[in-house]
Amino acid sequence: MYNFTFQNITKIYFGENRLGHLGEELKKYGTRVLMTYGGGSIKKIGLYDKVIEELQKAGLTVFEMAGIEPNPRHTTVNRGAEICKKEKIDVLLAVGGGSTIDCTKAIAAAAFYDGDSWDLVTQKASVTNALPVLSVLTLSATGSEMDPFGVISNIDTNEKYGMMHPLLQPKVSFLDPTVTYSVNAFQTACGAADIMSHIFDVFYFTNSEKMYMIDSVMEDIIKTVVKFAPIALKEPQNYEARANLMWASSWALNGFLQSTAGQAASCHAMEHELSAYYDITHGLGLAILTPRWMEYILDESTAPQFKKFGVNVFGVDEGLSDMEGAKKAIAALSEFLFETLGLQRTLTEIGIDDSNFKAMAKNACAGSVIHGFKALTPEDVENIFRMCL
Amino acid sequence: MYNFTFQNITKIYFGENRLGHLGEELKKYGTRVLMTYGGGSIKKIGLYDKVIEELQKAGLTVFEMAGIEPNPRHTTVNRGAEICKKEKIDVLLAVGGGSTIDCTKAIAAAAFYDGDSWDLVTQKASVTNALPVLSVLTLSATGSEMDPFGVISNIDTNEKYGMMHPLLQPKVSFLDPTVTYSVNAFQTACGAADIMSHIFDVFYFTNSEKMYMIDSVMEDIIKTVVKFAPIALKEPQNYEARANLMWASSWALNGFLQSTAGQAASCHAMEHELSAYYDITHGLGLAILTPRWMEYILDESTAPQFKKFGVNVFGVDEGLSDMEGAKKAIAALSEFLFETLGLQRTLTEIGIDDSNFKAMAKNACAGSVIHGFKALTPEDVENIFRMCL
Numbered sequence: 064m065y066n067f068t069f070q071n072i073t074k075i076y077f078g079e080n081r082l083g084h085l086g087e088e089l090k091k092y093g094t095r096v097l098m099t100y101g102g103g104s105i106k107k108i109g110l111y112d113k114v115i116e117e118l119q120k121a122g123l124t125v126f127e128m129a130g131i132e133p134n135p136r137h138t139t140v141n142r143g144a145e146i147c148k149k150e151k152i153d154v155l156l157a158v159g160g161g162s163t164i165d166c167t168k169a170i171a172a173a174a175f176y177d178g179d180s181w182d183l184v185t186q187k188a189s190v191t192n193a194l195p196v197l198s199v200l201t202l203s204a205t206g207s208e209m210d211p212f213g214v215i216s217n218i219d220t221n222e223k224y225g226m227m228h229p230l231l232q233p234k235v236s237f238l239d240p241t242v243t244y245s246v247n248a249f250q251t252a253c254g255a256a257d258i259m260s261h262i263f264d265v266f267y268f269t270n271s272e273k274m275y276m277i278d279s280v281m282e283d284i285i286k287t288v289v290k291f292a293p294i295a296l297k298e299p300q301n302y303e304a305r306a307n308l309m310w311a312s313s314w315a316l317n318g319f320l321q322s323t324a325g326q327a328a329s330c331h332a333m334e335h336e337l338s339a340y341y342d343i344t345h346g347l348g349l350a351i352l353t354p355r356w357m358e359y360i361l362d363e364s365t366a367p368q369f370k371k372f373g374v375n376v377f378g379v380d381e382g383l384s385d386m387e388g389a390k391k392a393i394a395a396l397s398e399f400l401f402e403t404l405g406l407q408r409t410l411t412e413i414g415i416d417d418s419n420f421k422a423m424a425k426n427a428c429a430g431s432v433i434h435g436f437k438a439l440t441p442e443d444v445e446n447i448f449r450m451c452l
Numbered sequence: 453m454y455n456f457t458f459q460n461i462t463k464i465y466f467g468e469n470r471l472g473h474l475g476e477e478l479k480k481y482g483t484r485v486l487m488t489y490g491g492g493s494i495k496k497i498g499l500y501d502k503v504i505e506e507l508q509k510a511g512l513t514v515f516e517m518a519g520i521e522p523n524p525r526h527t528t529v530n531r532g533a534e535i536c537k538k539e540k541i542d543v544l545l546a547v548g549g550g551s552t553i554d555c556t557k558a559i560a561a562a563a564f565y566d567g568d569s570w571d572l573v574t575q576k577a578s579v580t581n582a583l584p585v586l587s588v589l590t591l592s593a594t595g596s597e598m599d600p601f602g603v604i605s606n607i608d609t610n611e612k613y614g615m616m617h618p619l620l621q622p623k624v625s626f627l628d629p630t631v632t633y634s635v636n637a638f639q640t641a642c643g644a645a646d647i648m649s650h651i652f653d654v655f656y657f658t659n660s661e662k663m664y665m666i667d668s669v670m671e672d673i674i675k676t677v678v679k680f681a682p683i684a685l686k687e688p689q690n691y692e693a694r695a696n697l698m699w700a701s702s703w704a705l706n707g708f709l710q711s712t713a714g715q716a717a718s719c720h721a722m723e724h725e726l727s728a729y730y731d732i733t734h735g736l737g738l739a740i741l742t743p744r745w746m747e748y749i750l751d752e753s754t755a756p757q758f759k760k761f762g763v764n765v766f767g768v769d770e771g772l773s774d775m776e777g778a779k780k781a782i783a784a785l786s787e788f789l790f791e792t793l794g795l796q797r798t799l800t801e802i803g804i805d806d807s808n809f810k811a812m813a814k815n816a817c818a819g820s821v822i823h824g825f826k827a828l829t830p831e832d833v834e835n836i837f838r839m840c841l
Contacts, residue, residue, distance in 0.1 A: 064467075064691065064692075064695075065466060065467055065629070065691075065695045066466065066467030066468065066470070067464075067466050067467065068463065068464065068465055068466070068470075069463070069464040069466065070461070070462070070463035070464065071460065072459070072461050073459070074457065074458070074459035075457065075458040075459065076457055077454060077455065077456050077457070077458065077711075078453075078454055078455030078456065079455065081455070081457075240454070274692075274695060274696055274699065275676060275679065275680070275692070275696050276672060276673060276676040276696050276699060276700055276703075277699075279672040279675065279676070280669050280672050283665060283668035283669055283672060284665060286668065287664060287665040287668070290664065291664070302453065302454075303663075303664070306453075306454045306663060306711075307663055307664050307665050310663065310665060310666075310711070311665055314665070319708070322466075322695075322699070
């Protein structure tokens with residue numbers, strides 16, 4: 064019990080105006096930098112100019128790759144890898160949210176692979192080496208800034224898979240809460256749902272024995288999100304709220320919350336199908352799925368943990384039975400996600416019908432079952448998708 | 453606000469029977485290993501044999517240095533550095549508690565210094581390089597297994613100072629809770645006091661603005677100690693208790709609890725004088741000092757945080773005034789340390805009188821004041837020492 068290995072090498076510069084360290088950190092890895100970013104919001108908020116200024120000050124040779132999309136595509140990874148090879152890039156700098164960082168991680172590995180990067184995502188080929196990745200985070204959500212994971216989509220085949228390799232972990236990440244002041248209400252809410260889901264999915268709702276200390280810390284991170292996401296929605300420039308959400312996003316997935324065997328992330332597996340087929344925002348998919356998944360797997364074996372969650376996070380009455388407490392907990396979570404955060408409650412509302420559910424359910428189970436808090440067969444997954452209509 | 457830099461590179465193998473990874477980890481750094489340990493308790497519990505077996509299996513050339521004392525001496529550091537130079541040691545393996553690991557860190561740096569290691573401790577000379585250090589932890593207390601700090605004593609001058617350098621951070625630490633089954637009640641209690649004090653002293657009782665999430669996590673770790681130290685005293689072989697205490701010791705000082713400017717550690721500064729002069733166990737000195745320090749600095753500015761601590765950790769009535777709540781909190785902490793953990797309550801009980809208080813107080817303030825939660829002058833420190841009689 065409690066057998067795990069932990070290491071997290073990422074250096075974090077947290078706080079306002081820390082970019083003065085960007086040049087010195089990049090120069091440890093070389094002089095030819097590929098700066099990657101998304102649709103240009105970093106230009107609107109002035110972050111692009113600030114980063115470029117630091118890179119120039121440090122005398123670095125800068126190449127740029129814009130246009131990394133949400134749910135980043137393997138074709139975009141291929142494009143980045145081409146630039147790395149052609150321009151002999153030494154180091155990658157991702158400026159953006161989880162999609163940009165994830166895509167940049169995949170580029171880092173693909174730069175050493177002669178072939179389609181999709182091979183690396185599907186493990187047809189192994190990651191053998193990777194360019195160093197640094198990041199400037201602009202969205203509190205995925206935790207990609209401090210983890211070895213990346214999720215890449217193949218739009219031709221409606222597939223979306225995670226990659227994981229220690230070499231993909233960012234060497235350095237810059238977390239400036241003020242950079243997220245301009246994140247809109249919808250993305251702020253989706254980010255909050257994503258952070259919570261990372262905790263729920265792998266180590267919090269589990270059959271394995273949890274360490275008391277870590278279990279308490281997980282509840283505190285969830286409570287942090289419950290407390291500060293609504294504040295960030297009302298006051299987008301509230302530093303305290305943005306800072307707590309930002310650091311919560313990193314902690315939720317940086318490996319520190321393990322004390323037990325991790326399990327297949329049920330909601331993540333199901334959500335990847337939604338965003339692979341419909342290109343929706345990951346956090347929104349998770350928000351719609353999570354309470355339905357909880358409801359679907361609610362039984363005598365799962366009720367005690369759902370109730371404990373409700374008691375410790377939402378103040379559900381401890382005196383209730385496990386089953387009653389669990390139901391109140393699920394209701395409280397639904398209210399938080401769909402009322403307080405204002406996220407859409409159903410797949411129908413976002414234009415998704417049941418036409419692909421069977422194929423999606425099969426994919427989510429990867430030919431077998433999802434071994435999560437409760438094992439889910441394709442039929443179970445299809446049922447859960449239907450509950451979301 | 454919340455401006456900090458975080459990095460912690462130590463790889464942790466947590467759990468029972470993880471030593472199978474010892475050989476592979478050491479071999480990353482070379483083949484000539486110096487294994488350091490203390491008074492031989494590792495032989496009594498069979499750990500020595502297990503470690504040696506792994507080192508031999510890995511084909512490493514093993515040198516040994518036994519006899520590292522509690523409150524390790526600079527002369528011991530010198531002895532270790534000599535061995536490193538003479539035997540061309542590649543990597544150090546500390547098998548023990550905080551004293552052994554601290555001493556080994558200092559040896560790692562002194563191996564690259566031609567002169568008395570005390571120069572490195574007093575910063576007369578700078579740490580320029582260090583041999584890699586790995587550790588097998590045997591006591592849950594100091595956090596040395598996952599931090600860049602070491603504390604070394606000079607018995608001739610009654611001085612005890614901390615060293616800090618990123619190069620001193622262990623590359624890998626093995627944390628097996630079962631190894632601490634044989635730790636006696638007194639050392640278990642002192643370890644618990646040490647863990648709590650690390651949290652109190654630097655980031656919890658502070659004037660700086662704290663991040664909500666981190667503040668909650670600090671309370672979780674303190675509550676973890678309050679819950680499991682008494683269990684470990686009653687049932688020394690309780691895995692859950694030993695595991696929670698072990699991981700709490702690492703978290704308390706691994707840098708993750710910062711979200712604010714750290715401050716001078718008041719109780720640590722005062723305690724180092726006690727153990728420098730009287731060679732007492734660090735955790736015991738901290739236990740005796742902490743409630744008196746709290747009492748001494750209790751005023752309108754400090755009461756709210758002491759009360760918050762009492763409410764969240766010991767269930768003190770939230771309806772009390774700040775001052776009343778703070779007094780209850782201090783009383784609850786005293787009861788925990790001196791009744792529940794059974795530690796001695798006064799310096800008098802452990803044979804310390806006031807004869808050196810003036811000199812110790814002056815040293816503790818290093819010619820100035822201790823800039824902690826409240827600034828302490830030498831006169832303040834002397835008053836606090838007197839309260840401990």
